[in-house]
Amino acid sequence: MTGNPQPKPPRVNPGGGLILKKFRKRLTPWLLPIVLIVYWQIAANMGWINPRILPSPLNVFRAFVRLLMNGELLENVKVSCARAGLGFLIGGSIGLTLGLVTATWRFMETLLDTTLQMVRTIPNLALLPLVIIWFGIGEKAKVFLIVCGVTFPIYLNTFHGIRSVDLNLISMARVYGLDRLALWRHVILPGALPSILVGVRFSLGVMWMTLIVAETIAASSGLGYMASNAREMMQTDVIVLTILIYAFLGKLADVVARALERRFLSWRAVNAA
């Protein structure tokens, strides 16, 4: 009997251990960024990095406060977000409509799909020179480019989502007396929604990228303009700040998309937790 290991007494740690564990779990993902930033600041302070190449985190923060106080930052963020939102709304509507139409009517698929598949392979930014000639560097140019970029991911995923709805469910719904409208509302659209939301997340990425490039090259306002303007005055702190704000806005859009998925796709196992 002596060889038997004694059962370990259960760890007495009422509540405290659990909270610590949770805290650690939350903190761990941020550990690496924090270490990097601290190292970056030290390197800047020690003069290892030329501030004209890369400003210190503290200087970036100072630029942030400065631009926030004189209102420049908020104004530019507002302009950029308005462009992004408008382009996304228009492009998303077009993509959704096209997807619904082609997935529903075989004739429309035959008529449109080949053309759409061809056009979709053109990178939307390739249109930039042409767009500048057409619209100048005003609002229309940016919105147009975003529309071009956003339409196709949403179109493809809507089309695919509707087509991949289980035909057995559709025939069941017919037996149970659902008319066309009810069939769409209760079966086809909810069935296609996971795929449509994948399209939304993808096109949000395209949206920011298009906006950044378009604003950097051709704009007189907005975040991209702020960055390219700073470049001419060698304000690296403002450039880095702009990049960080883009990252923040991109993350924000992703969080919104995830929230939509949690809200509408809670019936799926992956999102239940």
Added chain:
Amino acid sequence: MEYDIKGPGGGAGVRTEGLSKAYGQTSVLNGLSFELKAGEFTAVVGRSGCGKTTLLRLLGCLEAPDEGSVSVDGEPRSDLNPDTRIMFQEDRLLPWKTVLENVGLGLAGDWRRVAMTALGDVGLGLRQGDWPRTLSGGQRQRVALARALAHSPKLLLLDEPMGALDALTRIGMQALVERVWASRGFTALLVTHDVAEAITLADRVILLENGRISQDLKISLPRPRQRDMDFAKLESEVLNWILSLYAGYI
């Protein structure tokens, strides 16, 4: 259109006249004529490919026959009708609707109350708010049964709905089907390859062979049926029919 809620309306009498169906060159049903009495429970057995499921699809008007006709309660029938409901091999629940919403599918008016009653009848009233994916296979088929019952059908067509369940769950499900059939009095047609299941549930077992009825056996064992000597005798009789059909193919 969505259907109004009706009370239990008993069963419908069904008559088919010279029902034929072919897919391409393959003839599946050949001039099938028979009658189902109102409230009767009939099982159709036969080897796979004998046309069982096609027959069920024609009765449910999911497909139109090439020749012949189906009439229900004396009325010719060629389109989907709210008094006929089908239980499929798969549960076909909508994963994005809760159990209760699935049961209430296609109901109008006070659908919650009706769906809740049907769900209670299959013993799953407590799961009303759950997602279908959290249910076991047997529970999902019970929800599918409740969905059919919620419409108070006069004719219930069962397309091997217990085929995918494990043996114990299947026995429970059979008892449940028998109970709701007895209390609601609808006409039932069960397509199955399980001879014991057919004899457990049916008043009458039909053997389908090459698109025709080759045997028609009345089962008059008392319900609920025990698997005793009489049961075993009937079972081996029906099995022998089917096996003698196979003899030609082996």
